[in-house]
Amino acid sequence: MTRNRRGRFFSVGGALYFAAFFLAPLSYFYFRAAAEAGPGGFAAALEEVLSSPATWRTLVFSLAQAAASALFCVALALPGALISARRDFPGKKILRSAGMIPFVLPSIIVVIAMIGFYGKNGLLNRLFGTELNLIYNPAGIVLAHGFYNVTLALRIMGEGFAGIDLRYHEIAASLGDGPVRRFLRILLPLGAPAAATAFIIIFLYSFSSFGIVLVFGGVAFSTLEVKTYTEMHVKLNLSTSSVYALLQLVLAVFFMLLAGKLIRRFQFSRPRAPKTTIPPGPAVPPGKKAAALLYFLILGIFIFGPLASLTIRSLRPMGVWSARAFAALFRPEPLGRDIEGIIRSGIPGVILRSLLLSFGSGSAAFLLALALSFALRGRKSPLLEGLLYLPTGMSMVSLGIGLRLLYGETLPLPLLIGAAQVFVAFPVVFRILRTTVEEFHPAYLETAESLGAGKGRALRDVAFPILRRGLLNGLAYSVAIPFTDFTLVMTIGRGEYVTFPVAIYRLIGFRSFDLGMALGVLYILVCLGIFFWIDSTGGSDDTFGGN
Amino acid sequence: MVRHDFLRSAVLAAALAVFAVAGCSRTVKESPQGERVRTPLRVYTYDSFPGELQKALTEHLKNTHDTDLELVRFEDTGGLFNALYLERGKGKVDAFIGLDNSYLARLYAQDLLLPYKPRDLKLAMDKLAVDPLYRVSPYDYGGVALNYDRLKLPDPPKTWEDLFDPRYRGKIVLLNPATSGPGRSFLLFTVAVFGEEGYLDFWRKIKPNLLTVAAGWTEGYGLFTQGEAPMVLSYDTSPAYHREFEKSDRYDNLLFGGRAYLQVEVAGILKDAPNPEMARRLLDYIVSPGFQSLIPLTQFMYPVHPDAALPESFTAVTRAEDYLSLDEEMVSRRLEGWLADWEKVMR
CATH class of the missing domain: 3.40.190.10 (Periplasmic binding protein-like II)
Structure with missing residues (x-):
């Protein structure tokens, strides 16, 4: 009874937050756009957009590149997720912490890192003495989205696969099933929900991709998000812009609901063995071991190659090895530019502000996701869940402007930015926590209590250890994702609140590429620090987030 | 062991809460104090x-x-x-x-x-x-004009027609007129130079030589200075930056017929x-x-x-002798059509 009441409290609270800081500002923005155009104007814009062949070309491309990107990530992450869910190997912990880096990079840094590695003047081309055009085409978009998201796929799938009871495998093997048959009959159906989840989240992120497509897509290839931006910021046509944003929203909802249906067909119906340790397992044949090594080598180059090229370039300002770009960040004289005048804040201030903001919005996203996961435990409500995943496919520019218009004069700006950033992190965090909470049986608590443990002790000694892995995983993402935000800080903060991505963008905009890259490397180091700290707090249980 | 982890996590959670509150209260502290007669x-x-x-x-x-x-x-x-x-x-x-x-x-x-x-x-x-x-x-x-990298391009083009030369394949970065201010000016530049009948022909011919059409100046110029392409659309004043802050004359502008488009x-x-x-x-x-x-x-x-x-x-930098510009009232009537035709050619 109490649980029901508390559940209702959580769902009502969460729903109110969603309504106040997500639905209301967005609706207000669309309402304003429609009102500006007049009653006939909006209908005309709608008709114009829907009847234009360019819209449909953009739509088809948005879908195709998103599907290709998601498929690429899932395929690339599959062996890694399988291996890491079942075996320990040296460097796994570092891979897990450091591997999160690409996912939390601001898109401007992703672009620079990709160019530094795959570009015509990049590391690969220099290594082989070629000048191949590897990325200024649709393949470049998929490659960049792959770099961005593959570690997310690794985490989600690793977590899902870790929950598969290996005894099924052993039983099948003892019954004489070969590896192919075991894969098809056991791993595929049991691992499908995790793979589908990874696919759909990456699909939605890539579907609403902006920065990457702007640089590598050229004129021929664009997404609905790019169209939304172009109409609003360049053609200054708010009603057409909001039609594109609405179209994207409708499609995102549709895919979310579809995916929810697919995922739920598998989920909650399978028995899971809560596991805390990985059994040593039989010795691995050398051929298999070599293949695994080769795979991790390629994966490592794919993830760390662009990061390495970024670091190398930051240490070679004007083509000579030196640390002066880093020194210049804190002591402006060497390169002759007034750094503080460009960034309009000192670097320590940027770091502190970014940390404060992302810890603030991150903990809010974490609590919101946790509350809603508990409230929804064991329940299926496709409509509500579809709503909760909406922010992934949403135009953040529209959200930022809507929030600013609606609350800009009543709420302090950092609070408003934080409240909006919650939605950037929320979908991923909610996905992780929902799975974690779903697998936690209240029976554990009841048993502990019936054995005489107090409520607090039961929570501390029983609930927390079981939930710990998933909680920390969710916390890591909830803090790291707002760290990357550029759009909301800029549209709401109007340049007064300088965070890492804003500072990097400003340096690069003022042609201080070396300093921008140095600051990018600094950013990566801070992120690494956060991940190592959170992961080491999580103890010694080594999987890609399995519990 | 378990208890220890729990404590650490509890401290972590408490720290988060403090950070969150501190983050929110910052603005209050920063708001201007004291009374001022004039409004800013x-x-x-x-x-x-x-x-x-x-x-x-x-x-x-x-x-x-x-x-x-x-x-x-x-x-x-x-x-x-x-x-x-x-x-x-x-x-x-x-x-x-x-x-x-x-x-x-x-x-x-x-x-x-x-x-x-x-x-x-x-x-x-x-x-x-x-x-x-x-x-x-x-x-x-300033004037919107192409810039080039002397180090990578010892024989720069001298005329608009030179830009079509196959030896410049993949060596030019332009900016999208639909998303970039200088990109828009450059489209108007080509209309001003080649006329409404001729500008599309220019774009058709230069297309094979483009590495990419970047969305904005920051991205395009970044590709240029990162050595991805030796020619980029920028301003006639851009080389002055490198002279001033990098003491380098590596970059220079290309002013065909001494002309640039006025911004x-x-x-x-x-x-x-x-x-x-x-x-x-x-x-x-x-x-x-x-x-x-x-x-x-x-x-x-x-x-x-x-x-x-x-x-x-x-x-020290060559300055355009002639800054072209089209009448903005006329541009506002025609630009959408020009852009649409341009997109058809470029996609």
Whole structure:
């Protein structure tokens, strides 16, 4: 009874937050756009957009590149997720912490890192003495989205696969099933929900991709998000812009609901063995071991190659090895530019502000996701869940402007930015926590209590250890994702609140590429620090987030 | 062991809560204290408006007029224009700094501005007098033109036709006129040079030589300085930056026939400005020689005032002899059609 009441409290609270800081500002923005155009104007814009062949070309491309990107990530992450869910190997912990880096990079840094590695003047081309055009085409978009998201796929799938009871495998093997048959009959159906989840989240992120497509897509290839931006910021046509944003929203909802249906067909119906340790397992044949090594080598180059090229370039300002770009960040004289005048804040201030903001919005996203996961435990409500995943496919520019218009004069700006950033992190965090909470049986608590443990002790000694892995995983993402935000800080903060991505963008905009890259490397180091700290707090249980 | 982890996590959670509260309370502490008789002058601009210029404006208003400046920045000129448009009639903004000539037709059409001719307005060229009614005041200008990397391109093209040469395959980065200000100017440049009948032919022929059409100047110029392509669309003033701050003459502009396309940045007073008198003083200062001489090394554009001094890094760079421009009223009627045809050619 109490649980029901508390559940209702959580769902009502969460729903109110969603309504106040997500639905209301967005609706207000669309309402304003429609009102500006007049009653006939909006209908005309709608008709114009829907009847234009360019819209449909953009739509088809948005879908195709998103599907290709998601498929690429899932395929690339599959062996890694399988291996890491079942075996320990040296460097796994570092891979897990450091591997999160690409996912939390601001898109401007992703672009620079990709160019530094795959570009015509990049590391690969220099290594082989070629000048191949590897990325200024649709393949470049998929490659960049792959770099961005593959570690997310690794985490989600690793977590899902870790929950598969290996005894099924052993039983099948003892019954004489070969590896192919075991894969098809056991791993595929049991691992499908995790793979589908990874696919759909990456699909939605890539579907609403902006920065990457702007640089590598050229004129021929664009997404609905790019169209939304172009109409609003360049053609200054708010009603057409909001039609594109609405179209994207409708499609995102549709895919979310579809995916929810697919995922739920598998989920909650399978028995899971809560596991805390990985059994040593039989010795691995050398051929298999070599293949695994080769795979991790390629994966490592794919993830760390662009990061390495970024670091190398930051240490070679004007083509000579030196640390002066880093020194210049804190002591402006060497390169002759007034750094503080460009960034309009000192670097320590940027770091502190970014940390404060992302810890603030991150903990809010974490609590919101946790509350809603508990409230929804064991329940299926496709409509509500579809709503909760909406922010992934949403135009953040529209959200930022809507929030600013609606609350800009009543709420302090950092609070408003934080409240909006919650939605950037929320979908991923909610996905992780929902799975974690779903697998936690209240029976554990009841048993502990019936054995005489107090409520607090039961929570501390029983609930927390079981939930710990998933909680920390969710916390890591909830803090790291707002760290990357550029759009909301800029549209709401109007340049007064300088965070890492804003500072990097400003340096690069003022042609201080070396300093921008140095600051990018600094950013990566801070992120690494956060991940190592959170992961080491999580103890010694080594999987890609399995519990 | 388990208990230890729990404690650490509890500390972590508590720290988060403190951070969150601290993050929220910051603004309260930062808000201006003490009472001031005059309300600050509220001015909108874009994000990359130089801090040095902001400092000069602030000090001038403070010292000469005992008024504070509240400079509000938007992510780009599009965001700036949208804010002026969406907040019109509310009496919240006094002035803006930093829209270019491509916004003029829309500014006039929305009737947002209060005309004012700044005291001592002197212009280096007649072409800079963009508005006979003085609804806006020009304060800097430059020419949109191709730039090249001497190190990677010892034999640069000499004419427009040279650009089509197969030896430049994949060596040019241009900017998308649908998403970039200079990109738009360059499209108009080709219309001005080749006419409405000929400009598409230019784009058709240059297309195979493009590495990419970047969305914005920052991205395009970044590709250029990162060595991805030896030619890029930028400004005739761009080489001055590298001379000034990198002591390098590696980069130079390409002015075919001595021509570039004119881009002028303007400031203006809003019709519903709460403090129009002080906004006028601001405009007076912006066009004065004192402020104008700060323009070159902060904006890397030319000052509009003929007497403003130019640093050596500027005088060493070839300057366009002829700045082309099309009538903006005409452009506003035709641009959509030109863009649509352009997109058909380029996709």
